[in-house]
Amino acid sequence: SSSSKLKVVEGILNGRRVNYFKGKSAVNALMRDQFQISLKRDPLETKEEAEAILTKLLNFGLFVKVDKTNQKKVLTISQQQHPGYSSFGSESFYIWVYEAHQFRNKMIGFGVLAITFIGVLFPLWPAPMRTGVYYLSMGLCGLMALFFGLAIFRLILWVVLRLFMGQGGWLYPNLFADCGVIESFYPLWGWDEKKAPSVREKEE
Numbered sequence: 001s002s003s004s005k006l007k008v009v010e011g012i013l014n015g016r017r018v019n020y021f022k023g024k025s026a027v028n029a030l031m032r033d034q035f036q037i038s039l040k041r042d043p044l045e046t047k048e049e050a051e052a053i054l055t056k057l058l059n060f061g062l063f064v065k066v067d068k069t070n071q072k073k074v075l076t077i078s079q080q081q082h083p084g085y086s087s088f089g090s091e092s093f094y095i096w097v098y099e100a101h102q103f104r105n106k107m108i109g110f111g112v113l114a115i116t117f118i119g120v121l122f123p124l125w126p127a128p129m130r131t132g133v134y135y136l137s138m139g140l141c142g143l144m145a146l147f148f149g150l151a152i153f154r155l156i157l158w159v160v161l162r163l164f165m166g167q168g169g170w171l172y173p174n175l176f177a178d179c180g181v182i183e184s185f186y187p188l189w190g191w192d193e194k195k196a197p198s199v200r201e202k203e204e
Contacts, residue, residue: 005029005032006021006025006026006029007021007022007025007029008020008021008025009021010073011066011073011074011075011095012073012074012075013066013074013075013076013077013095018075018095019095019096020066020075020093020094020095021093021094021095022090022091022092022093022094023051023054023088023089023090023091023092023093023094024090024091026050026054026094027047027050027051027054027090030044030050030053030054031044031047031050047090051088051090054088055086055087055088058086058088058094059086061097062096062097063094063095063096063097064077064078064094064095064097065077065078065086065089065092065093065094066078066093066094066095067093068093075093075095078092150171150172150175151175151176153171154170154171154172154175157169157171158170167191167192168191168192169189169190169191169192170189170190170191170192171188171189172184172185172188172189173187173189173190174186174187174190
């Protein structure tokens with residue numbers, strides 16, 4: 001977690017980028033006060049207790065031991081480990097096997113591939129579906145054109161008011177604001193706020 005401040009280093013394993021850590025760094029992370037507070041058990045008193053916990057995590061398969069190679073940043077899975085009864089070493093290097101974001105990334109990738117595949121099969125779609133998608137795309141293009149046209153028109157209107165009245169005004173002032181769709185079109189009109197005169201201008 002962010003509170004444990006486990007120091008990780010980027011490496012390459014089987015052609016993909018991974019983050020690996022040294023056993024000593026993991027032990028120190030468990031012994032830090034920030035991690036001790038978050039524990040739902042008695043605080044760890046010795047590094048041996050921390051190593052015992054990490055040994056259990058290692059044997060549960062949450063991370064595996066790796067070895068450095070002669071090539072920079074390139075790692076290999078260590079052969080000196082046995083599933084279920086490996087010992088944790090402070091001077092060894094490890095990588096996490098479980099990463100919370102992997103499932104999400106895989107689902108996003110699967111979704112992109114599925115959409116691409118469906119798009120490639122567009123000529124084989126039934127005629128009513130193709131017609132519906134065509135009109136839907138035309139409608140979306142029309143909305144985008146209307147939005148950009150409105151943005152250009154309100155900018156031109158602001159420039160004209162600024163030149164001839166000395167004060168700009170915005171049609172739909174919240175159009176690009178960080179708010180909801182309905183709030184973006186309310187209020188209808190808004191004038192630029194006049195800057196308060198500086199101390200020097202007041203003295204003059």
